[in-house]
Amino acid sequence: MLWHELAGKALDGEMISREEALQVLAVPREELLDLVSACYRIRRHYHGNRVKLNMLINAKSGLCAEDCSYCSQSLLAQSGVDRYPLQSKEVLLEGARQALEVKAHTYCIVISGRRPTPRELDHITDAVREIRSQYPLRICCCLGLLNEGEVQKLRDAGVERINHNLNTSEDFYDEICTTHSYQDRMATVQAVKRGGVSSCSGGILGMGESDEQIVELAFSLRELDVDSIPVNFLIPIPGTPLGGVEYLTPQKCLAILCLFRLVNPSKELRIAGGREYHLRSFQPLGLYIADSIFIGDYLTTRGELPEKDLQMIEEAGFVPALPPGIPGMDVTPDYAPGITSAGVPADSSNSLTSMKTRNL
Numbered sequence: 239m240l241w242h243e244l245a246g247k248a249l250d251g252e253m254i255s256r257e258e259a260l261q262v263l264a265v266p267r268e269e270l271l272d273l274v275s276a277c278y279r280i281r282r283h284y285h286g287n288r289v290k291l292n293m294l295i296n297a298k299s300g301l302c303a304e305d306c307s308y309c310s311q312s313l314l315a316q317s318g319v320d321r322y323p324l325q326s327k328e329v330l331l332e333g334a335r336q337a338l339e340v341k342a343h344t345y346c347i348v349i350s351g352r353r354p355t356p357r358e359l360d361h362i363t364d365a366v367r368e369i370r371s372q373y374p375l376r377i378c379c380c381l382g383l384l385n386e387g388e389v390q391k392l393r394d395a396g397v398e399r400i401n402h403n404l405n406t407s408e409d410f411y412d413e414i415c416t417t418h419s420y421q422d423r424m425a426t427v428q429a430v431k432r433g434g435v436s437s438c439s440g441g442i443l444g445m446g447e448s449d450e451q452i453v454e455l456a457f458s459l460r461e462l463d464v465d466s467i468p469v470n471f472l473i474p475i476p477g478t479p480l481g482g483v484e485y486l487t488p489q490k491c492l493a494i495l496c497l498f499r500l501v502n503p504s505k506e507l508r509i510a511g512g513r514e515y516h517l518r519s520f521q522p523l524g525l526y527i528a529d530s531i532f533i534g535d536y537l538t539t540r541g542e543l544p545e546k547d548l549q550m551i552e553e554a555g556f557v558p559a560l561p562p563g564i565p566g567m568d569v570t571p572d573y574a575p576g577i578t579s580a581g582v583p584a585d586s587s588n589s590l591t592s593m594k595t596r597n598l
């Protein structure tokens with residue numbers, strides 16, 4: 239396979255075929271660096287040498303009645319994770335301060351559960367307004383299933399991006415969850431798009447899906463035209479139904495990232511959960527494909543120390559992409575139409591003028 243021809247195709251706006259996509263996932267080990275180099279052309283074209291850093295806060299942990307088999311926060315899991323209700327505004331603000339300290343571009347507020355209650359939504363929108371008035375951060379929320387009205391409420395508070403992962407292909411979904419459906423997830427992503435908020439949706443790889451199903455997920459996300467794609471690699475947490483499922487290799491993870499880059503060339507591609515665990519010494523190579531990572535800890539698992547990730551980024555020749563509002567720093571384009579350069583919804587009466595999935 240001529241990997242650079244494939245990258246050229248993607249750069250020309252041509253869709254690679256499903257057969258070509260399957261060949262990417264089956265790349266021979268001796269050709270892997272050629273494939274990475276081809277994908278680096280695409281990454282460089284659309285994202286230069288910037289790496290977007292995202293820091294998340296687990297704002298409500300555990301106690302979830304859903305049965306997602308990868309998740310340690312389900313009541314069905316015997317994982318011993320922390321269980322606590324929605325954190326106070328002060329804690330959410332402190333998380334934002336810490337996000338800025340480690341050069342995060344986007345602060346991601348994540349809660350466990352099928353969907354937020356009205357009270358939880360009010361609490362989060364209040365906290366977001368406060369954060370936006372104090373810190374030059376972009377805010378992403380990952381709150382479970384949402385309808386269009388709830389999306390708009392978040393948008394009006396200054397939330398610029400909402401994450402809701404498809405997680406896997408439609409025909410594998412029932413194998414990993416029975417309490418909600420692929421269509422439920424799809425409906426939320428569509429509500430996010432209709433609600434005028436930038437959409438973030440990706441998957442969890444390594445759950446037992448076939449290569450064909452990985453390709454299906456990558457193509458579905460292209461069809462949905464989401465702005466940002468987090469690629470999680472399953473961390474098999476003891477006590478969860480997928481606790482013993484572990485077959486990914488660093489090479490396979492790189493090939494998966496290459497596939498998502500080739501199918502979704504211009505999108506923000508984030509190496510999300512499982513980066514440290516599965517890519518290991520290949521992490522810097524991942525930066526030549528993806529343009530975004532999480533910094534700090536994940537929802538229920540530890541991440542690398544922020545200073546080590548910043549060092550890796552610098553040593554690989556990349557720079558963190560910071561949000562508008564920090565003088566002299568690199569700036570990435572706005573997330574969504576209708577958001578002003580200060581990050582405030584253009585048609586909102588909100589008077590703020592100032593301005594950083596994982597496995598959900």
Ligand code: SF4
Nearest residue numbers: 302306309312350351
């Ligand atoms: S992924 Fe979300 S909805 Fe599923 S069990 Fe975990 S917290 Fe609940």
